[in-house]
Amino acid sequence: xxxxxxxxxxxxxxxxxxxxxxxxxxxxxxxxxxxxxxxxxxxxxxxxxxxxxxxxxxxxxxxxxxxxxxxxxxxxxxxxxxxxxxxxxxxxxxxxxxxxxxxxxxxxxxxxxxxxxxxxxxxxxxxxxxxxxxxxxxxxxxxxxxxxxxxxxxxxxxxxxxxxxxxxxxxxxxxxxxxxxxxxxxxxxxxxxxxxxxxxxxxxxxxxxxxxxxxxxxxxxxxxxxxxxxxxxxxxxxxxxxxxxxxxxxxxxxxxxxxxxxxxxxxxxxxxxxxxxxxxxxxxxxxxxxxxxxxxxxxxxxxxxxxxxxxxxxxxxxxxxxxxxxxxxxxxxxxxxxxxxxxxxxxxxxxxxxxxxxxxxxxxxxxxxxxxxxxxxxxxxxxxxxxxxxxxxxxxxxxxxxxxxxxxxxxxxxxxxxxxxxxxxxxxxxxxxxxxxxxxxxxxxxxxxxxxxxxxxxxxxxxxxxxxxxxxxxxxxxxxxxxxxxxxxxxxxxxxxxxxxxxxxxxxxxxxxxxxxxxxxxxxxxxxxxxxxxxxxxxxxxxxxxxxxxxxxxxxxxxxxxxxxxxxxxxxxxxxxxxxxxxxxxxxxxxxxxxxxxxxxxxxxxxxxxxxxxxxxxxxxxxxxxxxxxxxxxxxxxxxxxxxxxxxxxxxxxxxxxxxxxxxxxxxxxxxxxxxxxxxxxxxxxxxxxxxxxxxxxxxxxxxxxxxxxxxxxxxxxx
Ligand SMILES: Nc1ncnc2c1ncn2[C@@H]1O[C@H](COP(=O)(O)OP(=O)(O)OP(=O)(O)O)[C@@H](O)[C@H]1O
Ligand SMILES: [Mg+2]
Numbered sequence: 001x002x003x004x005x006x007x008x009x010x011x012x013x014x015x016x017x018x019x020x021x022x023x024x025x026x027x028x029x030x031x032x033x034x035x036x037x038x039x040x041x042x043x044x045x046x047x048x049x050x051x052x053x054x055x056x057x058x059x060x061x062x063x064x065x066x067x068x069x070x071x072x073x074x075x076x077x078x079x080x081x082x083x084x085x086x087x088x089x090x091x092x093x094x095x096x097x098x099x100x101x102x103x104x105x106x107x108x109x110x111x112x113x114x115x116x117x118x119x120x121x122x123x124x125x126x127x128x129x130x131x132x133x134x135x136x137x138x139x140x141x142x143x144x145x146x147x148x149x150x151x152x153x154x155x156x157x158x159x160x161x162x163x164x165x166x167x168x169x170x171x172x173x174x175x176x177x178x179x180x181x182x183x184x185x186x187x188x189x190x191x192x193x194x195x196x197x198x199x200x201x202x203x204x205x206x207x208x209x210x211x212x213x214x215x216x217x218x219x220x221x222x223x224x225x226x227x228x229x230x231x232x233x234x235x236x237x238x239x240x241x242x243x244x245x246x247x248x249x250x251x252x253x254x255x256x257x258x259x260x261x262x263x264x265x266x267x268x269x270x271x272x273x274x275x276x277x278x279x280x281x282x283x284x285x286x287x288x289x290x291x292x293x294x295x296x297x298x299x300x301x302x303x304x305x306x307x308x309x310x311x312x313x314x315x316x317x318x319x320x321x322x323x324x325x326x327x328x329x330x331x332x333x334x335x336x337x338x339x340x341x342x343x344x345x346x347x348x349x350x351x352x353x354x355x356x357x358x359x360x361x362x363x364x365x366x367x368x369x370x371x372x373x374x375x376x377x378x379x380x381x382x383x384x385x386x387x388x389x390x391x392x393x394x395x396x397x398x399x400x401x402x403x404x405x406x407x408x409x410x411x412x413x414x415x416x417x418x419x420x421x422x423x424x425x426x427x428x429x430x431x432x433x434x435x436x437x438x439x440x441x442x443x444x445x446x447x448x449x450x451x452x453x454x455x456x457x458x459x460x461x462x463x464x465x466x467x468x469x470x471x472x473x474x475x476x477x478x479x480x481x482x483x484x485x486x487x488x489x490x491x492x493x494x495x496x497x498x499x500x501x502x503x504x505x506x507x508x509x510x511x512x513x514x515x516x517x518x519x520x521x522x523x524x525x526x527x528x529x530x531x532x533x534x535x536x537x538x539x540x541x542x543x544x545x546x547x548x549x550x551x552x553x554x555x556x557x558x559x560x561x562x563x564x565x566x567x568x569x570x571x572x573x574x575x576x577x578x579x580x581x582x583x584x585x586x587x588x589x590x591x592x593x594x595x596x597x598x599x600x601x602x603x604x605x606x607x608x609x610x611x612x613x614x615x616x617x618x619x620x621x622x623x624x625x626x627x628x629x630x631x632x633x634x635x636x637x638x639x640x641x642x643x644x645x646x647x648x649x650x651x652x653x654x655x656x657x658x659x660x661x662x663x664x665x666x667x668x669x670x671x672x673x674x675x676x677x678x679x680x681x682x683x684x685x686x687x688x689x690x691x692x693x694x695x696x697x698x699x700x701x702x703x704x705x706x707x708x709x710x711x712x713x714x715x716x717x718x719x
Pocket of ligand 1: 009010011014029030031032033034035036037038247250281282283553554555556594
C-alpha cells in the first residue's frame with residue numbers, strides 16, 4: 001500500500017491527525033468518529049514513511065481484544081513483522097517489561113500474577129497468620145486500601161496515616177508487601193506500580209526505553225487512572241510524542257479510579273496546541289446517532305460535542321417489551337435467526353446486557369435452539385467461579401465420592417483446612433484406595449484442622465438431610481445459605497455480581513424443572529455440565545456475540561440488541577440514586593447505542609426473575625430520553641401487570657384473579673405441555689368454563705400462542 005492509498009478516504013480532520021508532526025496530540029471525539037482508525041493509521045503511516053521502526057512504537061489499548069484487532073488492522077495495511085511493536089493493555093505491557101527485567105525489578109523469574117480473588121485469599125491468610133481481628137479489619141477493606149494506594153502510586157512507607165485505624169492499615173499493607181515478595185506474587189495494581197518504580201529508579205533502563213519508544217499512542221484515554229497517566233509521562237520523557245485519543249462521553253470506569261481529568265492535565269502538561277475534534281460518524285445510521293446524541297445531552301458534565309453522519313437515517317430503533325425475561329430472550333433469539341436468514345453473519349450481531357447474570361436466560365434460549373454464540377469478557381454462566389463452587393456443593397450432596405467437587409470446596413469459603421491437611425487426606429485416600437470423602441470421614445488428622453475436616457463432613461451430611469423433601473430450587477437455596485457461599489460473596493466488595501449469579505442458579509433450577517423429565521438433583525447437575533460443555537462456538541466459527549456493555553467498548557456490530565432496559569437494571573439500582581452514578585450509567589448507555597451500525601434493538605421485560613423472586617420492573621428512563629419518533633414499538637405495550645393479578649412461575653404467593661384461574665386451578669407463569677408445541681409458560685388467560693383460553697409462550701420457533709385450556713396439560717402443581 002502506498003502512503004497515498006493509506007491515507008485515502010480520511011476526512012480532513014482525520015488526515016490532519018494521522019499526519020501530525022511528532023508532537024503531543026489529543027484527539028477528542030465521539031463514538032464511531034474514527035479515533036481508533038486514526039490511531040492505527042497513524043502507526044502505519046509513521047512506519048511506512050520511515051519515521052519510526054516497529055520497535056519505536058508503544059501503543060496502549062484497553063482490552064486484549066482491542067490490541068489484537070489493532071495488530072490485525074496494521075498487518076492488513078502494511079507487510080511488516082508486527083512482533084517488535086509493543087501493542088497491548090497497560091497490564092500486558094508492564095508484565096512484558098517486568099518479565100524482561102525481573103532481576104532489576106526485584107522479582108523472581110517466574111513471578112505469579114494474582115487476580116483479585118487470589119489477592120483476597122492471600123490477604124485473608126495474612127490476617128489469620130497475624131492473628132488480626134477480621135471484624136475490625138475486614139480483608140475486603142484492606143484489599144481496597146492497598147489497591148487504592150497502589151493506584152495512587154503510594155507504597156506502605158509513603159502513606160501518611162491520620163489516625164490509629166489507618167496506622168494499623170498501613171502496617172498491614174506493609175506486611176502484605178512482604179508476604180507478596182516472599183511468595184513472588186504480583187497483583188494487578190502492583191504490575192503497574194512496580195514497573196513505574198523500576199523506571200523511576202533505574203536511569204539506565206529508563207533511558208533505554210525513552211530512546212526506544214519514540215511514539216506512544218493511547219486509545220480510550222478517558223479511562224486511564226492517575227498512576228497510568230504518571231507511567232505514560234515517565235516512559236515518554238521529553239523525547240517521545242504522546243498521541244492520545246478519547247471521548248469524555250464514554251468514560252465508564254470512574255468507579256475504578258479512572259479520571260477524565262487526565263485529559264485536561266495532559267493538555268496542560270504537554271501544552272497541546274490544537275486539540276483535534278472529529279465529528280463525522282462513520283459507523284451508524286442517523287437514527288441511531290440521534291438517539292445517542294439526545295440521550296447524552298441529559299448529562300450535565302460534558303465537554304460537549306455532537307456527531308453527524310452522511311449515511312441517512314436508516315430504520316427506526318425497534319423496541320420489544322416482553323412479558324417475562326423468558327419471553328424477551330425468545331424474541332431476541334427469533335430476531336437473531338431472522339436477521340441471519342436475511343444474510344447477516346452471526347458474528348456481526350451482538351446482545352448486550354448491563355449485568356452478567358442477565359446472560360443466563362439468553363444463553364439457555366440460544367443453547368436450546370442451537371444458535372452458536374460466544375460470550376466475551378467473561379465466562380459463560382455455568383463456567384463462572386461462583387457457580388462452579390455452588391455446583392460442587394450440590395455434586396457432593398448428590399455423590400460424596402466426587403473428589404473434584406470435594407477438593408474445590410473443602411476449604412471454600414475458608415474454614416481452616418490447610419494444604420497440609422488436604423494432602424494428608426489425599427495420601428490416606430490413595431493408601432486405602434478410598435475416595436477423599438471416605439478418607440475425610442475416617443479422620444482428617446489431629447488438632448484444629450482435624451476438627452475442621454469433621455465439621456465439613458457434618459456440613460455436607462446435614463445439607464443432604466435437609467434436602468430431603470425440598471424441591472430442587474429450594475435445595476439450591478438452602479445450599480447457598482448452609483455452605484456459606486452467600487455470606488462469603490455478600491462480604492466481598494465486588495461480590496454483588498457473583499451473588500446475582502448464585503441467585504440466578506435458583507432460577508436455572510426452576511426453569512429446569514419446567515422442562516425436564518428427570519426432576520432429580522442428579523438430572524439437574526447433568527444438565528448443568530451439558531450446558532457448560534463445548535457449546536460455546538469454536539474459535540473462528542461464526543457465532544453470535546454476547547457481552548456486557550462494559551466489554552463492548554470500542555467494538556461495532558451491524559445489529560445490536562440492548563437488553564433489560566428497566567429501571568434498577570439499566571440504569572443499575574446501585575447507581576440510580578446518586579447523580580454522578582446516574583451520569584456514568586447514561587454514558588454506558590451511550591456506549592451501548594453507539595456500537596450499532598445498521599440495526600438497533602432495545603428490549604425490556606415486564607417481569608423478571610431476580611434473586612429467586614419475580615420482579616415487576618418499569619421501563620428504563622433511557623427509553624424516555626430517546627425521542628419517541630425514533631422508536632418503533634414492535635409489540636403494542638401490554639398494560640403493566642398489577643401485583644397479584646399476574647402470578648409468576650415458582651412464586652408460591654400466586655393469586656390468580658381471573659375466574660378461569662380460580663375454576664381450573666392454574667396460574668399465570670405455570671408451565672404447561674402441549675402435544676405439538678412442547679413445553680411453554682402461561683402468560684395470560686381469557687374466558688371461563690369450557691371456553692377458557694390461555695396464552696402460552698413456547699419460546700423458540702413456536703413463540704406465543706392462544707390455546708384452549710383443554711389442549712394443554714399442567715406441568716407444575718398449581719397453588
Ligand atoms: N474516513 C472514514 N471513511 C470510512 N469509514 C471510516 C472512516 N473513519 C472511520 N471509519 C469507520 O468507522 C467505524 C468507526 O471507527 P472507529 O472504530 O475508529 O471509531 P472510534 O472513534 O474509535 O469509535 P469508539 O469511540 O466507539 O471507539 C469503523 O468501521 C471505521 O473503519
Ligand atoms: Mg475506538
